[in-house]
Amino acid sequence: MSSHHPLPFDPIDRAARLWQDRIGPSATMAAVTNVMRVQQILQSAVDAALRPHGLTFARYEALVLLVFSRQGTLPMKIMGQRLQLHPTSVTNIVDRLQADRLVERGSHPTDRRTTLVTITEGGRQRQKAATVALTDVDFGLVGLEQAQTAELTALLTRVRRAAGDFTAPS
Amino acid sequence: MSSHHPLPFDPIDRAARLWQDRIGPSATMAAVTNVMRVQQILQSAVDAALRPHGLTFARYEALVLLVFSRQGTLPMKIMGQRLQLHPTSVTNIVDRLQADRLVERGSHPTDRRTTLVTITEGGRQRQKAATVALTDVDFGLVGLEQAQTAELTALLTRVRRAAGDFTAPS
DNA sequence: TTCAAATAGTAGGACGACCTAGTAATGAAC
DNA sequence: GTTCATTACTAGGTCGTCCTACTATTTGAA
Numbered sequence: 001m002s003s004h005h006p007l008p009f010d011p012i013d014r015a016a017r018l019w020q021d022r023i024g025p026s027a028t029m030a031a032v033t034n035v036m037r038v039q040q041i042l043q044s045a046v047d048a049a050l051r052p053h054g055l056t057f058a059r060y061e062a063l064v065l066l067v068f069s070r071q072g073t074l075p076m077k078i079m080g081q082r083l084q085l086h087p088t089s090v091t092n093i094v095d096r097l098q099a100d101r102l103v104e105r106g107s108h109p110t111d112r113r114t115t116l117v118t119i120t121e122g123g124r125q126r127q128k129a130a131t132v133a134l135t136d137v138d139f140g141l142v143g144l145e146q147a148q149t150a151e152l153t154a155l156l157t158r159v160r161r162a163a164g165d166f167t168a169p170s
Numbered sequence: 171m172s173s174h175h176p177l178p179f180d181p182i183d184r185a186a187r188l189w190q191d192r193i194g195p196s197a198t199m200a201a202v203t204n205v206m207r208v209q210q211i212l213q214s215a216v217d218a219a220l221r222p223h224g225l226t227f228a229r230y231e232a233l234v235l236l237v238f239s240r241q242g243t244l245p246m247k248i249m250g251q252r253l254q255l256h257p258t259s260v261t262n263i264v265d266r267l268q269a270d271r272l273v274e275r276g277s278h279p280t281d282r283r284t285t286l287v288t289i290t291e292g293g294r295q296r297q298k299a300a301t302v303a304l305t306d307v308d309f310g311l312v313g314l315e316q317a318q319t320a321e322l323t324a325l326l327t328r329v330r331r332a333a334g335d336f337t338a339p340s
Numbered sequence: 341t342t343c344a345a346a347t348a349g350t351a352g353g354a355c356g357a358c359c360t361a362g363t364a365a366t367g368a369a370c
Numbered sequence: 371g372t373t374c375a376t377t378a379c380t381a382g383g384t385c386g387t388c389c390t391a392c393t394a395t396t397t398g399a400a
Contacts, residue, residue, distance in 0.1 A: 040357085043357095044358090047358095075348080076348070076349065077347085077348060077349080087348075087349065087350085088349090088350075088351090090349090091349065091350060091351090108348095111347095111348085112348095113347065113348045113349070114347095114348060114349085115348075115349065
């Protein structure tokens with residue numbers, strides 16, 4: 001969590017007011033800065049909850065994706081699409097999961113370009129334990145009522161759709 | 171932007187539905203995943219807008235902070251508090267800004283532990299040009315009406331306050 | 341049939357964030 | 371005055387992200 005004492009005021013709000021005075025409309029900048037900061041907070045909280053399990057959020061998400069798949073097996077390419085990661089990031093994550101014996105690489109039966117990633121039994125157990133740890137801390141998301149959490153999701157989904165993150169209606 | 175073609179469906183929403191079926195309440199996870207993804211989108215858009223100016227968003231924020239300060243000078247420590255960055259991150263950012271001659275390091279007159287960072291004239295000019303570039307693309311935040319942007323800020327500020335990011339009332 | 345374009349994945353490098361551990365300076369208790 | 375905890379900053383390393391090549395394989399058009 002950056003290991004700082006909290007400030008007695010909101011630095012993002014203060015910057016927005018200065019911005020307003022000197023430059024112009026600041027609402028957009030304030031929203032963007034808030035997203036950046038909340039992401040940091042959530043990332044820290046989630047990684048702290050996962051650290052005892054030897055996982056990061058990126059690796060955890062990869063394990064969940066594999067657990068959700070029919071056979072516990074997916075091509076690297078598909079993993080990258082679903083997790084919305086660069087192919088090299090997928091390589092990196094799978095490397096580390098494989099070093100921990102949580103997944104295995106294998107060959108595709110018909111397309112020899114493709115690498116299939118399969119979750120191991122140990123990977124499934126690790127994912128279960130990590131999920132308990134994450135839900136125990138609500139993924140680090142605090143301070144919102146259920147309806148507000150849904151509202152937040154709705155707003156951010158609008159942004160993602162407008163940014164071209166996906167094409168179908170919600 | 172990860173340079174991927176968009177999926178024909180929302181992968182975060184799909185994961186949430188699978189989660190719902192197999193594990194339990196998924197609203198929190200969906201919100202957290204949305205924050206993570208939108209942060210990536212905004213970071214990419216903002217960095218792309220700043221790249222022609224030789225800046226990243228982190229360095230830009232540091233320049234803005236200095237411009238807002240009375241004398242264009244702040245101690246490293248204060249910069250870290252306001253930007254909510256780890257001290258080593260401040261060192262890293264100031265190193266790069268200094269290499270670009272956008273800021274200078276100096277000594278504190280009475281406390282020799284402290285390093286004062288001062289923005290240069292070139293730094294002020296760079297910040298102005300970068301601000302134009304950023305506002306031209308609305309900081310990458312698209313798809314929201316004014317009221318929705320304000321609502322997003324309000325929700326995220328609640329999260330930050332609950333997480334102990336600052337102590338005063340909004 | 342052949343060969344160029346597209347596809348899947350990896351290697352190497354950059355960047356920004358963090359952490360741990362260190363140095364140097366300050367300040368306060370004794 | 372000494373000593374020792376605190377403070378400000380930096381060095382070195384890890385992690386995850388991205389980018390630009392690059393290899394191997396597949397596909398399809400001439």
